[in-house]
Amino acid sequence: MEKINKGGRPKKEPSSTRSLRLTVRIWNKVYKVSKDFRSVNEYFLSLVEDDLIKRKELKKSERRSP
Numbered sequence: 001m002e003k004i005n006k007g008g009r010p011k012k013e014p015s016s017t018r019s020l021r022l023t024v025r026i027w028n029k030v031y032k033v034s035k036d037f038r039s040v041n042e043y044f045l046s047l048v049e050d051d052l053i054k055r056k057e058l059k060k061s062e063r064r065s066p
Helices: 024-036 040-054
Strands: none
Touching: 024 040
């Protein structure tokens, strides 16, 4: 069984908390298109991973999001 962190979630990979300032108009659009994902964070993660794979900075096997 994976180790559980203090938040009660399985610990997979270290992460750091960052913030992103978006206009309300852009945020609402992001929120709307992210409905196919578990969360807005998962949506952002998939966008970043797609771009890193395209730039050959990340292998598909290293991808975290589905």
